Amino acid sequence: MDRERQEKQEAIFQAALRVIKEKGFHKTRMADIAKEAGISYGLIYHYFPGKGKLFEAIQERWWGGLFGLMKRIERENLGVPERLRAVIDYFLGTYYENPELANIFITEISRSTSNLSPERLRHFKDFMEMIQKVMKEGQSLGFLRDDFPSRYLTYMFLGGLETFISAMVLVDQKFKDLAQKEKVSRGILEIFLGGAMKREFPVEGP
Amino acid sequence: MDRERQEKQEAIFQAALRVIKEKGFHKTRMADIAKEAGISYGLIYHYFPGKGKLFEAIQERWWGGLFGLMKRIERENLGVPERLRAVIDYFLGTYYENPELANIFITEISRSTSNLSPERLRHFKDFMEMIQKVMKEGQSLGFLRDDFPSRYLTYMFLGGLETFISAMVLVDQKFKDLAQKEKVSRGILEIFLGGAMKREFPVEGP
Amino acid sequence: MDRERQEKQEAIFQAALRVIKEKGFHKTRMADIAKEAGISYGLIYHYFPGKGKLFEAIQERWWGGLFGLMKRIERENLGVPERLRAVIDYFLGTYYENPELANIFITEISRSTSNLSPERLRHFKDFMEMIQKVMKEGQSLGFLRDDFPSRYLTYMFLGGLETFISAMVLVDQKFKDLAQKEKVSRGILEIFLGGAMKREFPVEGP
Amino acid sequence: MDRERQEKQEAIFQAALRVIKEKGFHKTRMADIAKEAGISYGLIYHYFPGKGKLFEAIQERWWGGLFGLMKRIERENLGVPERLRAVIDYFLGTYYENPELANIFITEISRSTSNLSPERLRHFKDFMEMIQKVMKEGQSLGFLRDDFPSRYLTYMFLGGLETFISAMVLVDQKFKDLAQKEKVSRGILEIFLGGAMKREFPVEGP
DNA sequence: AATGAATGAGCCTTCATTCAT
DNA sequence: CATGAATGAAGGCTCATTCAT
Incomplete structure (x- = not known):
């Protein structure tokens, strides 16, 4: 059957x-x-069909989910911070529900260029461009600072996000509960948007 | 000879x-x-002595340089932003002068846990702790926001930094000149400290 | 299966x-x-598992059989000459049935100290001691001469036995039939016990 | 020079x-x-010229000495026991003066057929034949028993001799002094000639 | 004569993949 | 569908030997 x-x-x-x-x-x-x-x-x-194809299937699973999300985001016409939050939640959520997949994304897919077929590299760039599009939109709306290229904002955002997961991966740390996951998610977004510097009058979260 | x-x-x-x-x-x-x-x-x-040792030597080269820098930083009693800037410059500088080494750090050392001997993992955690110490100092001085654990700031900082390099690695992009390197360096620090959000009155750099 | x-x-x-x-x-x-x-x-x-283990298995095969024999001998409460005869028969029998194994014992196990792990060396000494025990018993029963240490008798016995096999190994000689094997077996024992010298009244075999 | x-x-x-x-x-x-x-x-x-030749030189050294001895023996017209004693003394003497050479003879030359070039094998057989000639002479003189082939006596003699050395090699035992060497030498000959069995009237040494 | 850098054939071992049952 | 025996290409490492200095 x-x-x-x-x-x-x-x-x-x-x-x-x-x-x-x-x-x-x-x-x-x-x-x-x-x-x-x-x-x-x-x-x-x-x-x-073979070891290589099995690994490709794993990568596809990750990218499939992520691109599915990105499409949903574009359709639903959310605001910039909501979109970023959705991306963060996807990463953290996958780590929460399927830690192995998130782990492998970090350790085997995310960085290693040696495992990367040209097609796979495409995925990366596509994803980066999707995020960059969000950043550009934020800049043109006057919400995000435009004194730096949108690429910079993209790197900073994805880098911070990835490294949160990486650090958890490295020490094999799990989320205690959903609340903790929420707290981390909010933290990533807020530090990205508001920066690390303290201000007299704390910046209002979006 | x-x-x-x-x-x-x-x-x-x-x-x-x-x-x-x-x-x-x-x-x-x-x-x-x-x-x-x-x-x-x-x-x-x-x-x-063998393939493994050769790879270890490569990792050692990276960590040796980085820990050397960290010691220098601690000795020289610099301010928090200057320290972070020095770290950024080390990463970008290595990528500028020895792109392969930086590349390998990103693709083979930075994430892959499978290549990581316990000793090597130690390096990572040590380095993270050094950065975290800087963040803590920034918080206690009132310079960095303290509504999040210093770990969060650490992840965001290192993540952003690494991803800048990663992106350059992925597309095999080189710095045109030192000026461009300087610009990127400043950008990373500023986005990290000031955040991505636009403000009425642009935040003064440190 | x-x-x-x-x-x-x-x-x-x-x-x-x-x-x-x-x-x-x-x-x-x-x-x-x-x-x-x-x-x-x-x-x-x-x-x-590998070349080394294969070689160990070969050695184990030899020693396993030999120690099995030695245990049987001790259990069965045989006289001294019968015991020695049983040992001779084991060597010749193995050479008869599995000439390669006996050959390898002679050429690779018996002498070469370089192939000898400490454990393997143990086997040797254990075996020598077992034979020496037999010799001692013979001496205390008044059957074997006691004007020399039992070690000497042991060396002479095992040496003669080994060299019979060695010589056959060297020239790749096979036993024509069981009768020939019996003749050789008896010869070894008799020369060992009675010595090479002729006597007026031939010594009675045991 | x-x-x-x-x-x-x-x-x-x-x-x-x-x-x-x-x-x-x-x-x-x-x-x-x-x-x-x-x-x-x-x-x-x-x-x-190379590793192989070096090893051949080592073997040559051993055989050269031994064949030199054999020739001298033949020339000097000694009695049978004296000749056997001379051979024993050569083995023990070499072990006494140049233990490494004797050791290598036992562990690497004496048995291993794999190191044996056809020419080297020749040496063995020649030497065996020389001893066998002595045995035959002993038999025809009525001094040695002739109810067994002279080959048997040869094996027993050389086997016992070799194993004495082997045992010393195995445990890296050295002769305390020349007297001990003499005692061993006499023991080997006496056990070989007189056998291991005790007799009412101890057989007179030759 | 003396050195040791350089060469490369040889061999053990691993493991993805195939295939007979 | 399921098994695991069988295959053999691939690659790390050793070490005898050569040769430039």
Whole structure:
């Protein structure tokens, strides 16, 4: 049945996430994944064409979710801070619900250029451009400072966001609860928008 | 002569940087490095005990420089913004002078936990703590906002900084000249301190 | 099936014996063993963890059999000459049934100290001590001469025995039949016990 | 000067003996020998054509000495026991004066067929034949028992002798003094000739 | 003569992938 | 569908030997 096939495939997928998170992609052997999934290693090839394709599927899962979000954001016509907040929430939410996937994004996808096929690199740039578009809009609306290129704002925003996750990844820290996640989410946005410097009259959050 | 040996070792080191930058550590074969350095395969082993040690030497080069800087900063009793600026300049300066090393830091050292020996992980945490100390000092001096943990400020700062480099790495972008480097450096600090939001009366830089 | 696995492993084991006998352990390449066994060389690693472990297994096979014999001897409460005869028979019997194993014992295990792990050296000394115990018993029973240390008798006995095998190994000589083996066995014992010198009245065999 | 060259060559030779004794021939690297000799490793090649030839020289040294002895024995028209005693003394004497050489004979030359070139094998057989000739003479003179082939006596004699040395090699035991060496020498001969069995009237040594 | 940098063939081992059952 | 035995390309490392200085 097709349904069963899907479930098995997903089980292998999740097993792969767990192992790759632990050992990194290059050090992960197909046999490890099979063992983690509790199946024989030959069976993986009934569900995925090969190791490379399996890894691509993982990346696709991440990007698929993220681009889905970006499209939703564009459709829903939100304000700039709300959009940024939505992006932050996507990252933190994924880390909350599927920490392995977020972990792998940070450690294997986000930076490493060696795993990056040209197509995959495209994803990155596309995503950056989407964020940059938001920044530009914020600048033209007079909400964001325009004394620096929108690229700068983009880097700062995504960098801060990623590093929050990275730090949690590095120490394998989990969110205690949703409230903590909310607090972090708000913190990232506020520091990004308001900056680190103290002011006489605290800047009102957006 | 010892001098010649040093130079040869450095030549191999730099060749390794170039190859690793291009292919990533795991996909880099010793033969590639030898070819890039224009020497025979076995000769690498006269200068480095093995692939792992060579990679460790690369990481050490990065951390050595960075910790050297951090010590200097602590000694020289600079103000908070000046310290942060020095850190930014170190990252950008390394990228300017030795782009491969900075690249490798971003793609292979900075995130990947799989390459991380416990000792190496130590470096990370130590560095984060050094930055966090600066943030704490800024908070206690009343210069930095204290409505968020100093950790948050640390993540935002380092994240933004790293991502500036990352983005340049991704597109293999070089600084046109020192002036451009200066501009970026100032931008990072200012956005971090002042935030992305526009204000009626632009915040004075520190 | 487990049975098949055992058989395959044994086939590789025997192939290894044949090759090592021919080329010596150090000059034996895994590829040689694979070729001799008629399999691809990667397959060896499904059955043995590595070259070293394969060699250890070979040594273990020898010592396992020998110590098994020694235990049986001690249990069965045989007389001194019968015990010595049993040891001789074990050596000759192994050479008869598995000439490669006996050969390797002689050429690679028996003497070479460089292949000898401390554990392996233990085996040697243990075995020597077992024989020496027999000699001591013979001396205290008044059956063996006691004007020399029991060690001397031990060396002479084991030396003669080993060299019989060695000589056969060197010229790749096989026993024609069991009768010949019996004759040799008796000869070794008799010369050891009675000595090489002729006497007026031939010494009665034990 | 030729004299100096000879001395240097001998120094390398002795260094090789020491290292090979410790690590075995196969695990001995040319660099080890050079280090032990206190010279650069390239220099060895000024004195020996290569590793193999160096090892052959070592074997030649042993066999040269031994065959020299055998010739002398034949010339001097000694009795059978005296000849056997001379052979024993040669082995023990070499072990006494140049333990490394005797050690290497036992561990690397005596048994290992893998190090044995056909020419080297020849030496063995020649030597065995020389001893066997002695045994045959003893038999035809009525001094040695003739109810077994002379080969058997040969194996027993050489086996016992070798194993005495082997045992000393294994535990790295040295002779305390010449007297001890004499005692061992006599013991070997007496046990070989008189056998291990006790008799009413102890057999007179020859 | 002496040095040690340089070379590269050789070999062990790993592991993605295939395939017979 | 499921298994795991089998394959063999790939790559790290060693070390005997050569050779420029």
